[in-house]
Amino acid sequence: MELSKNFEHQQAEQYWYQRWLDKKYFNSKPDDREPYTVVIPPPNVTGILHMGHCLNNTIQDILVRRARMQGKNACWVPGTDHASIATEAKVVQMLRERGIQKSSLTRDEFLKYAWEWKEKYGGIILQQLKKLGCSLDWDRTSFTMDPDYYRSVINVFIDLYNKGYIYRGKRMINWDVKAKTALSDEEVIRKETQQNLYFLKYFITEAGLENKTSEYITIATVRPETIMGDSAICVHPKDERYKHLHGKFALVPLINRRIPIITDDYVTMEFGTGALKVTPAHDTNDYQLGLKHHLEVIDILNDDGTLNEAAQIYIGEERFEARKKIALQLEVTGHLLKTEAYTSEVGHSERTDTVVEPRLSLQWWVDMKKIAGPALTAVINDDIKFYPVKFKNLYRHWMENIKDWCISRQLWWGHRIPAWYDEKGNVYVAATKEEAQEQAGSWELGVGSREPGAGSPEQGAKRPEQGTPKPMLVQDEDCLDTWFSAWLWPFEVFNGYSKPNNEEVNYYYPTNTLVTAPEIIFFWVARMIMAGFEYKKEKPFSEVYFTGIVRDKQGRKMSKSLGNSPDLLELIDKYGADACRFGIMIASPAGNDLLWDESSNEQGRNFNNKLWNALKLVKMWKSRVSNETVAGSRQSGNFAVLWFANRLNEIKVELEYQYKDFRLSEALKTIYSLIWDDFCSWYLEWIKPGFEQSIEPTVYEKTIDFFEELIQLLHPFMPFLTEEIYHQLRERKEGDDLTISQLVTSSIVNTKITTQGQLLKEVITGLRDIRNKQQLKPKETIRLFIQTEDALGYKNIEQIIYKQVNAESISYVSDTVTGAISAVIGKDKFYLQSERVVDTGSQKQELIKELYYQKGFLISIEKKLDNERFVSNAKPEVLELERKKKADAEMKIKIIEESLSAL
């Protein structure tokens, strides 16, 4: 069959992926083999494939495919994350487009829409991963809200509550005014923000008097809209400027509420005016200060970030609108002294990007200090290895300073908190209402009571008094943080919690490698390790490979808003999945961010093409296989085969090391160069039969073998093209596919052969260089004379040299040849004659340059060897090497001088 001009990726991708699926190559079941398990970092159900996914999943696929080809039972588990905030936002938006307000729906109605949405759009990203060629075990596709998974999340909550690790408490939390939910600290992104620092006059009033004096105290604030929530003004006790004001009162501008002037050494005298307005409801520090000084908490904001009635003015106005208006009014009323530009870090919601509002709120928390211990040790001890290691420090620091985790979210889409309340506010934590009811009832009987969690005063329910009637229970309206389900992922995808010690989890857990982005080291990686030790008494994975961030050519992070994030599916369509995988991997140094540019896909496509053409060439020879070859070509062919076999082994050893350290980009470069340079540019040229000549059967067979091994090495990176070539190379039996073929193990390298091959390359390049400099056309032949002590050593490569430098004759001489251009390569001297060798001048110049260099080099070595301290301090091997260098240099100088005189 005639091969197409270029590799046609669209057809091949579709055909082979379907074939792999049909043959169930990606499916894994426990057996005797060693498992290699990877769980996918579950993308959001709302997600669509972007470059970050492309990188992350290509890496996982490479590892999994290689493991599969190494005889391991490779299992890569796919799935999606319900992503509560993101998904709920999408559903709300969809409803809005249909003219439905979320507030007009019941919880059940809303969830019905949400599931509908999930069924319709939730699987898109998984389909896209197929396009990329990912060898996931689709039968294992998991979702964090699957029934079993859901139950496990609920039971884990109950278990942690019963252990006293989970409690309910009123704290300052991060409030997302757009999503109207609490956030954990990790979900807040601090961004440097240009702001104004407003200097405001608060007029002093005498104690007990409402009338203001002309005296005032100036405070500095970036949030003038919160002044209505002020409870005090605080100054440093030692601040001389304000000593006369201690114990006095000031009036809040605009609303004229009287607040005390208090002292606390928390205040920094140097900042602003040294006087701080204290607003306990709207600032974490102010809240602490408020607790200490028993200040009133005046919450002036609604949950959507508008001002409420407590603010007295601008009720219903959005907080930043109110800020502008209040600032203006303060100016008008003479309270605004001045405004300064001021830059500070402002917390933004990770999901909605709105400015986070500190807010006092009753939420559920995990007491992290109680479960962090083993998770910290495991990473410190390298029981779990981080690549690159620099993330170990980061992890350690976070774990050692870990704070409690706010896990409740004011959302409907997610795992509903299994807590039930009676009218008196007693809490019962149970999986179902019935169980909660039973708990409440049993309390009446005085059994089943449990210890409230230690250390958390808010923990647990108050025990109802004896004889109270059975209470009406209402379930908590809130959901759990998405990460509270994601942290169970490595074992719950195998039902490791819902069906403990089942065959699957025992076989696949702990998993081997986690490949993820450093951005979620705290969100997810750390918590998975904690959950793993808490519920499986074992680490969830042995190694974590952190990928870099995909950036554009200018180093900017790829993002929707910048519009610099290419459509991956379009790229796959245009260049092919293999080329895209190549493009992202070649640009992806281990442990660094990668600057991605579309041109790297071109490089990938060109590589496809190179391989394709090599295939065409080799297939073309099939009809020319014969024992009747020209004289000398057998020896050359044998040498070429021997050389490439050794070269291949050499590279395989190198690849082992690169894989071990996750230096995948380097591994790809290594394979790329092995194929393009060693195989195509050298080997194939060396064995290529001349015009209408034939090729030795053994050489041909070995060449097919080599080709097969090469595409095997490349397969994890570029699965489609390699599978196609695999089937083009030979007739295959049913079920003989590259995807499941086993890698050929490497054998010992004969360095004598590889060295000779290296020398041969240098000879060819050196002679070609001369040809070029002499401006010889490719068709013009040369006469070659080799001055060597080992003419026999050239016999097996003579034919190759003939071909590669287009020689008409090669002869061996023991003396200088005159009237020729010469070159020293290795130990031997080469003379080149042709019909029109004219320009000896340029060669003379080069020789002089080279002589100059060699002489300088010799001097530096001699200097070194004359240095007594060097001779006495350096290791014997080093000395030996230096002496050899000296001898080599002296010999070269001699030969160059001879050549110069011969010219």
Added chain:
RNA sequence: GGACUGCUAGCUCAGUUGGUUCAGAGCACUGCUUUGACAGAGCAGGGGUCAUUGGUUCGAGUCCAAUGCAGUCCACCA
């Protein structure tokens, strides 16, 4: 404010235990080739005071210190 990382060719990066014959690769670039696998190609070539300064050493891209620049993470100073 604290911590970490990086700075090597135009760009992206290699460079293990200090040894000059280690300054290297891939892209990009420059010549020459439209030859029978491949112009999405072939052949050859030119590019770098290894951020700066000082130190240790017989010897530093490699070790140490300081400085500069860039980036990341953490932190409650309004």
